[in-house]
Amino acid sequence: MPNKKVKYQRPRGTADILPGDSDLWQKVEGVARQTFSQFGYSEIRTPMFEAFDVYSRNVGDTSDIVEKQMYDFYDKGNRHIALRPEGTAGVVRAYVQNKLFGPECPKPYKVYYMGPMFRYERPESGRQRQFTQIGCEALNSESPQIDAEVILEALLFFKRLGVKNLRVAINTLGDNETRTRYRESLINYLKPFYDELSEDSQERLYKNPLRVLDSKDPHDKEIVKDAPSILDSLSDYSAKYFDDVKKILDEFNVDYVVDPDMVRGLDYYTHTIFEIMSNAPVFGGGYTTICGGGRYNGLISQLGGPDEGGIGYGIGVERLLLLLKNENKNFIPKPSLDLFFVTADKAGNDFAFSLMETLREKGIKVDKDYQGLKVGTQIKEATRRNSKYFAVIGSKEVDSKTLELSGTSSDEKVKVSVNELLENPSQYLK
Incomplete structure (x- = not known):
């Protein structure tokens, strides 16, 4: 039979997970379920699409995700819908809508999720337009112990997979007092460079100057190298909170670095933020983030719930599997x-x-x-x-x-x- 060109191709930025590979996915998911349940987390499954405002108001209308990457459309009822670009906002919406903050509910309310997310990005190894996240959220909580615990949980998960040589970076974005003080300091620093900033950063300077720190533009990166540190603007409460988180991580011998330049890519973060990275050769040099998250004390109230805190993280499964295949080949199951x-x-x-x-x-x-x-x-x-x-x-x-x-x-x-x-x-x- 002559070779015929395949007429139908999968959409760019997606992947077929074939038998054999799917066994590895299931094994990783099994380790995740076991680990998270031991920390008191239960699974939650939310829709793959939400009202556009769930993301635009809470992920942040100045974030790259909302401005450039979100798949959004109007359905036949003229409702503005978006495919979920990340897991937290939808989980918090479900938490609020289902009143999971009632007196009969556990505090913190701990849930985990796993499933597909969607972002219109340039596809590359470990980054797809439909990608998979495994994540955890501890809602209705504000405690340095909870902040440290989610980091310890993620590290135990990676340890059980046999993934080593990870870099843990932490920072704090403080409370409202801190953010107000730092916003003013950052704007004052960046204003003289306004004409040199990229178009995106010019637009964000007065709306959300922290987004400028996260710019991918090479010249923007040069400009912000000498920008003031948020650590110099911390309120007394924020400074003590961050110190308490670090002390707990020190007690458990977590090898971490404080990265004052890290802001994460979502606008809802407050206080503790963190990234877990690898510089394995499979990523082509330099550190690549495989897990990131942080605290989001204002998000629940923004979605109509009580003024409670929360913290969570997401793990990019495609990147994790690349790392796993490179670092622990013995973990990979063989169909038999x-x-x-x-x-x-x-x-x-x-x-x-x-x-x-x-x-x-x-x-x-x-x-x-x-x-x-x-x-x-x-x-x-x-x-x-x-x-x-x-x-x-x-x-x-x-x-x-x-x-x-x-x-x-x-x-x-x-x-x-x-x-x-x-x-x-x-x-x-x-």
């Missing part, structure tokens, strides 16, 4: 079977099919050939499928009700009656 039936004739084929259903009911991973391949080719297929054992079944085996289990990667051979195998399959398929 316990037993593969090699059928020699029609009687054997029919008998194998009937045996498989009973074995599957007992938790055995078993399969067979459906194409009528030659016996030798079927044995090779058993090896290719990473089956622990194979058994040839023909008329002789059907009549004798006896099978010979052969190891695919060893010389092991065990004869067993069909009844014994069906009675206790795990005894023979070790």
Whole structure:
């Protein structure tokens, strides 16, 4: 059959997660679920699209996400809708709408999520337009212990995956008093450079000058190198709060750096913010963020809820898997079977099919050939499928009700009656 050009391609910036790769995704998600549940988190699942205002008002209308990256549209009811670009705003909306702050609800209210997000970005390795985040949120809380705990939780998750050599950077954006004081200081510093700033930074200077610190423009980066530090504008409360967070991290021997230039890409952050990064060769040099988050004390009230705090983080799964494949290849699972039936004739084929259903009911991973391949080719297929054992079944085996289990990667051979195998399959398929 001649090669034909595939007419339909997946959209740019998306990926097909194929069998084999999906096993790795499931394993990572399993470690996440186990780890988060041990910290008292339960799963929440929110819609993949929300009202546009959920993001524009709370992620920040001066952020790159809202200005340049969000997928938004008007639906048939003329409602302005956006595909979720991150997880926190939707989780907080669900928290408020479902009144999860009531007296009968735990405090803090701890939830985790995992699923697809959407941003119109330039696709590259580890960055897609549809990407996946795993994240946690501790709502209705304001405590240095909670801030430190979410960092410790993320680090334990990475440790369980076998990911090492991570860089932890923390900073504080302070409270409202701090932000007001720093905003004035930053504007006064940047005003003389106004004509030299990029167009985006000029627009943001008076709306939200902290966004200028996060600019990707090379000349903007040069200008802000000598900008005043937010650490010099901290209120007494913010300074003590940040000191308490650092003391807890010190008690648990977390190797971190304080990065006063870090502001994160979302406008809702207050107090503690952090990033966990890797400079593994797979990222092409320099540090790449695989986990980032922070505290957001005003977000819940902005969405109509009580004036409560919250803290959370998100992990980019695509980047994490790139790192995992580079740093801990032993973690990557291989699809496998316990037993593969090699059928020699029609009687054997029919008998194998009937045996498989009973074995599957007992938790055995078993399969067979459906194409009528030659016996030798079927044995090779058993090896290719990473089956622990194979058994040839023909008329002789059907009549004798006896099978010979052969190891695919060893010389092991065990004869067993069909009844014994069906009675206790795990005894023979070790």
